[in-house]
Amino acid sequence: MAPKNFSSFIHSIWILLFVFGVASAQLTPDFYDKTCPGAFAAIDKVVRAAIANESRMGASLLRLQFHDCFVNGCDGSVLLDDTPTMKGEKTAAANNNSLRGFDVIDRIKAEVESLCPGVVSSLRAICPITGGDNNLAPLDTETPTVFDNGIYKDMMMEKGLLHSDQQFHNGGSTDSQVEGYSKNPEAFAADFGNAMIKMGNITPLTGTSGQIRLNCRKAN
Ligand SMILES: *[C@@H]1O[C@H](CO)[C@@H](O)[C@H](O)[C@H]1NC(C)=O
Ligand SMILES: *[C@@H]1O[C@H](CO)[C@@H](O)[C@H](O)[C@H]1NC(C)=O
Secondary structure, eight states, X not given: OOHHHHHXXXXXXXXXXXXXXXXXXOOOTTTHHHHSTTHHHHHHHHHHHHHHHOTHHXXXXXXXXXXXXXXXXXXXXXXXOOBTTBOOSTTSTXXXXXXXXXXXXXXXXXXXXXXXXXXXXXXXXXXXSSSOXXXXXXXXXXXXXXXXXXXXXXXXXXXXXXXXHHTTSSSSTTHHHHHHHHHOHHHHHHHHHHHHHHHHTSSOOXXXXXXXXXXXXXXX
């Protein structure tokens, strides 16, 4: 395979799976076009350099991907180190001391992460595995202190903080609505106002069913 095809093969199928981790279920070849343009060029550079340094590395990387894909799918599982509770694929008898190219994957990761610090790494800083329970992360990274359509712009770039938000732009029937709001703040403001009014109309007590409180904090 020509180097160009080879490296696009490697990165289009694989890199998407593990460089930053993918929050949504859909994989697309253009996933990083907006969030990390230049990622593929960086990957290409590292893979080419590794093959120029040692031509056998091309075959080794192909084999690495093959072994990943043929154990429960192309999920990057071959990259996982063993832990006390999880035996990985790296040291399984058939692979031990035989699979190689992990150092190239590490170089790719380092190259891309300086290039694009990325949403995930910045969120990890705010929300470490332990502690930080009182830290705040903006739902809207564009304009966190302004009430506007910024969150839809985030969702368009796959940067929705909450999985449940990002699901609205995930290759489904609501994609066009998210796109519309991201481009049209007036439409968002009008629809939001109407939605709030609609919500306020959820079964209020009227007539003798309720009471006008003398003190808002307690029933009369
Ligand atoms: C070049 O290849 C050698 C093995 O032949 C390896 O030890 C070294 O880490 C490689 N360097 C780079 C930059 O890929
Ligand atoms: C893998 O190779 C290492 C180093 O040769 C050895 O210590 C280890 O026992 C091997 N593990 C398995 C599961 O074969």
